[in-house]
Amino acid sequence: MYDFESFYKVETVDEAIEALEKQDEAIVISGGSDVLVKIREGKLAGCSLISIHNIPELKGIRLLEDGTISIGAAQTFYEVTNNELVRRYIPILGNAVDQAGGPQLRKVGTIGGNICNGATSADSASTLFILNAQLVLKSKKGVHTIPINEFYLGPGKTIREHNELLTEIRIPRKDYEQFYGHYIKYGKRKAMEIATLGCACGVRLSPDKRKVEEVRLSYGVAAPTPIRCGSIEAWACGKELKKDFVELFGKKALEEVNPRSSWRASKEFRLQLVEELAKRALIQAVTYAGGEIDA
Structure with a gap:
């Protein structure tokens, strides 16, 4: 049973904006995979919905x-x-x-x-x-x-x-040309699971594929919001693709995150994931870019 007060389906973006202007408490819904769950749980009971589903x-x-x-x-x-x-x-x-x-x-x-x-x-x-x-x-x-x-x-x-x-x-x-990346999601199971930690890493390599020209590293669930790791990105520029670089990359990632403990995982476990997933995502991104980590 879904408890909502009204449902208004709009046909254009301008109609949607007009409807939002008129209804201060209305909620936008498209696929409904999040909103309908919240309504069913009672968190948004009695709300008004503005559907933007299939607006061209x-x-x-x-x-x-x-x-x-x-x-x-x-x-x-x-x-x-x-x-x-x-x-x-x-x-x-x-x-x-x-x-x-x-x-x-x-x-x-x-x-x-x-x-x-x-x-x-x-x-x-x-x-x-x-x-x-x-x-x-x-x-x-x-x-x-x-x-x-x-x-x-x-x-x-x-x-x-x-x-x-x-x-x-x-x-x-x-931001995507000659840029190769990899995303790793860690959860308690392989499907139908919210991320315990998410890690995305991307690289742009030198023409000879032996050095990092640019690296970008980002996390989900390692802070109150998704974050980019600016300090480690600056540090990594120009580094050679050596095994010790990968190890340091993982350790330096720990300096830029602030995960919390929750029922899904402790802060300490998330910190382990931060370090390990950074290394794994980096190695895979380098592989996609045509490079190889030297021992």
Whole structure:
């Protein structure tokens, strides 16, 4: 039984924004994989829903003229994973969202909803962080674009205003070209599980494949929000692909995180995961980039 007061289905982005302006407490719903669960649990009982499901403006994945990849906020996880542009240019994102929930959830859950939920455990979040994703928000005031690392404020909190709608996610060409990455999700089981820790690592190697030109490292559930590890990224530039580099990479990652204990895992266990997953994700990213870690 779902206890909600009203359900309003809109046909365009402008209609959705207008409806949000008129209803201060209304909640946006697309796939419903998060919102309907909260309603059933009584957390949002009696709410009003504004459905943006299947608005054409929010669908599609396109390659823009400047090489930017544009992903509509209402694209489902399944659609993202199986899109040819994603597979060719940013396979790390497709692999990451393919680990969300189970097949049924991935058919209805949307990448925009995953972001706007504000959860540090979101499988899309840490990967979008290392891709330097730009979020396009629209309201009556107009359209503005913000980096994803400025979007999260705390657990379940984002800077999105009530009357704003996330319309698309953009990944500039300079942030994915010759950039190879890997996402690792650790959970108690392999499917239908919220991440105990998520780690995304990406690299751009030197032409001879022996040094790191750029590395990016991001975590989910290692802090109140998804985080990028800026200090370790700066330290790693120019380093040779040696075994001791990988070991130091894992240890330095510990300096930039602040996980907490919860019923899923203790802080101490998450710290072990932070170090180990950093090394594993780095090694796999280097392999995808055509490099090899020397003993």
